[in-house]
Amino acid sequence: MTPEEKYELFERKINDELSSNEEKTLSQIIKEDEAISEEFRIYKEWTFYLDANLNLEEQSDLENNLKKVGDSFFEKQPAKKETKVVKIPSWAYAIAASVVIILGVYTFTKNGPTYNDFASIPELSITERGNEDEIGKKAQVSFNSKNYKEAEKYLSELLKNDNSNSEYLFYLGITLVEQDKYEKASEILEKLRQGTSVYKYKAIWFEALNQLKQKNIGRCTELLKSLPEEAEDYQHAQKLLKKL
Amino acid sequence: MGNIKMHADQKYIEALLNNDSIVIKEIYKKFAPKVVGYIKKNSGDESKAQDIIQETLITVYRQAKEKELILTCPFDAYFFLLCKRKWLNELKKNTTKEVTINEEVVSINDESVQYVDETLVFEAKNELFKEVFDQLGKACKELLKATFTIKSMEEVASKLGQSYGYVRKKKSLCIGQLTKMVQSAPKYNKIKNLL
Numbered sequence: 001m002t003p004e005e006k007y008e009l010f011e012r013k014i015n016d017e018l019s020s021n022e023e024k025t026l027s028q029i030i031k032e033d034e035a036i037s038e039e040f041r042i043y044k045e046w047t048f049y050l051d052a053n054l055n056l057e058e059q060s061d062l063e064n065n066l067k068k069v070g071d072s073f074f075e076k077q078p079a080k081k082e083t084k085v086v087k088i089p090s091w092a093y094a095i096a097a098s099v100v101i102i103l104g105v106y107t108f109t110k111n112g113p114t115y116n117d118f119a120s121i122p123e124l125s126i127t128e129r130g131n132e133d134e135i136g137k138k139a140q141v142s143f144n145s146k147n148y149k150e151a152e153k154y155l156s157e158l159l160k161n162d163n164s165n166s167e168y169l170f171y172l173g174i175t176l177v178e179q180d181k182y183e184k185a186s187e188i189l190e191k192l193r194q195g196t197s198v199y200k201y202k203a204i205w206f207e208a209l210n211q212l213k214q215k216n217i218g219r220c221t222e223l224l225k226s227l228p229e230e231a232e233d234y235q236h237a238q239k240l241l242k243k244l
Numbered sequence: 245m246g247n248i249k250m251h252a253d254q255k256y257i258e259a260l261l262n263n264d265s266i267v268i269k270e271i272y273k274k275f276a277p278k279v280v281g282y283i284k285k286n287s288g289d290e291s292k293a294q295d296i297i298q299e300t301l302i303t304v305y306r307q308a309k310e311k312e313l314i315l316t317c318p319f320d321a322y323f324f325l326l327c328k329r330k331w332l333n334e335l336k337k338n339t340t341k342e343v344t345i346n347e348e349v350v351s352i353n354d355e356s357v358q359y360v361d362e363t364l365v366f367e368a369k370n371e372l373f374k375e376v377f378d379q380l381g382k383a384c385k386e387l388l389k390a391t392f393t394i395k396s397m398e399e400v401a402s403k404l405g406q407s408y409g410y411v412r413k414k415k416s417l418c419i420g421q422l423t424k425m426v427q428s429a430p431k432y433n434k435i436k437n438l439l
Contacts, residue, residue: 004417006420007419007420008413010419011412011419038427039427042423042426042427043420045369046373046419046422046423048310049310049370049373050377051310051392052309052310053370053373054388054389054392054393055392055393059305061263062263062302063302065265066298066301066302069265069268069269069272073272073273074290
């Protein structure tokens with residue numbers, strides 16, 4: 001039997017087109033010749049594989065559906081109370097850092113450093129997903145578009161139901177500093193500073209900037225010095241210290 | 245095969261085959277949180293978890309479609325283990341550092357491990373087949389694509405401007421060629437005995 005004949009026989013077997021005599025011959029061959037038996041097995045595997053993989057319409061329907069179900073499932077994950085992940089993209093920090101450096105070099109002048117030279121406001125990205133989704137979205141949009149008055153309102157509302165949420169507190173603190181509501185800002189940032197959340201050091205940095213804004217250089221220096229080396233803003237703090 | 249006792253969780257496999265949204269939602273609700281928890285504990289996040297879950301469900305679907313997949317054990321452990329292996333592979337791929345894994349105690353019975361192994365062999369085979377198919381000549385590729393997407397051979401023949409007899413013959417030759425190519429692939433010997 002030539003290879004061509006062999007493959008044709010395989011093909012017809014798979015398509016159920018063999019006469020009973022041919023069936024007999026083929027099963028005899030498969031029984032006696034291990035090599036052909038293996039070849040037939042792989043040939044069959046290929047047919048199933050090609051059928052499933054060259055005909056992907058069904059699979060892509062399923063993929064789309066899984067994506068849809070998955071998206072809505074992950075949106076509806078209940079909010080977790082303790083650990084919050086803030087998605088501040090790392091490039092944002094890189095840009096912020098370079099802006100600070102450029103500004104730092106630029107503003108090395110007789111006027112001394114100012115709040116605006118050093119404040120790089122992180123983006124707010126609320127990962128809380130629940131009934132408060134709408135308010136969260138509004139808070140996020142207004143905060144990121146620097147509408148701090150609005151953002152303050154929405155963040156305060158979110159805090160009503162979750163009054164120890166460090167993410168909300170931290171961003172609320174920033175909105176207050178930005179609006180020159182110094183005392184209220186200090187109150188909140190102090191609370192975070194004394195806590196153990198991931199915003200602890202960020203809060204120290206912003207409280208220092210809050211003090212800088214009010215020209216309370218002494219308190220500002222004190223706070224900057226309390227930032228440990230592992231804090232994200234440690235380098236910024238050192239630069240600011242040098243200029244004070 | 246007649247004696248196999250099908251587990252009630254077979255409904256999840258059927259749901260994937262039938263693209264049944266209601267039961268698919270149930271799959272996410274019931275089985276996703278554990279996977280999400282595991283991936284988050286091991287250097288991942290929710291969006292990574294979503295990808296891994298989706299890929300795993302597609303693998304299960306493909307296996308069920310190509311081969312028969314009859315569950316005789318709960319879907320839970322089988323699915324979790326598959327997601328876990330996938331995630332660990334992903335971590336290994338993307339990091340040169342050593343990965344610390346926070347293991348979680350899951351009660352795993354031998355049966356689910358066996359299912360997982362089968363699925364993984366299936367996946368390895370599929371990967372090999374894909375590689376081999378990519379190496380196939382252009383003419384064969386086109387002909388096979390046509391014959392497996394258009395069901396009627398007459399239509400394929402007219403589309404390719406060939407005779408019916410030629411297309412039939414050529415199809416079996418092309419698959420024969422793929423068969424030979426797989427057999428001579430070094431990777432094939434590794435998984436051959438497991439198939």
